[in-house]
Amino acid sequence: MDVELFKKVVPHHCLGSIWSQRHQKGKEHVAPTVHAVISQVNRVADCVMATCLGDPSMKAADKARVVEHWIEVARECRTLRNFSSARAILSALNRHAIGHQKKTWGEVSRDSFHLFQTLSEIFFTESNSSQRSELISQVKSRRGARAEEGGL
Known part of the structure; x- marks a missing residue:
């Protein structure tokens, strides 16, 4: 989309x-x-927020599984070079309503939390603007190579 x-x-x-x-x-x-x-972008972020917070009866462990799912979706978006959706997902997870739920984040696996931190650093830290530029230039160079091969 x-x-x-x-x-x-x-x-x-x-x-x-x-x-x-x-x-x-x-x-x-x-x-x-x-x-x-x-x-x-706003619809993606709203979807993340709704699935993480929409059911007040959810326990912290259940919310953590939902958060882990969205972290994995953000990773896959980055892999697919869908940077706008990856950033929307990470932004939603960083919002106060989700980001400050200590019990939920305490239940998130170490690997998922580390991945979340890594992705957030790439997409939100000013010092990583060169890394973001490199990701974008990789996309451009791959498109050029496909065009030369007749793939576009």
């Missing part, structure tokens, strides 16, 4: 001069393709 939305993004709609108009009266519908991408 994400790739289809990203393909439709009009690049100049991402420019500050266009995007900053979105709150002006009569300009609410400016950059609809960018809004669509943002809505998708």
Whole structure:
């Protein structure tokens, strides 16, 4: 779903001069393709939040299994180079409502927690902007190689 939305993004709609108009009266519908991408990211984050917090009768151990599942989904998104969904998942898990549930996080396996920390560091730490750039350039170079092979 994400790739289809990203393909439709009009690049100049991402420019500050266009995007900053979105709150002006009569300009609410400016950059609809960018809004669509943002809505998708928000839906992913909302889904993570709902599954982690939606059932108040869930015990900490059960919530931990759900959190571990989303950590694994974020890892798979990174592997598939779906960085927007990976970041949305990690962002939701870092939100106060989930991130400060000590009992839940205490039940998360050490391996899952370590993976969560590693992924969060990649996607949210300013010092890792070079690592994020490297991930993106790897995607670009693979696309170029496939295009040369006739794969695109």
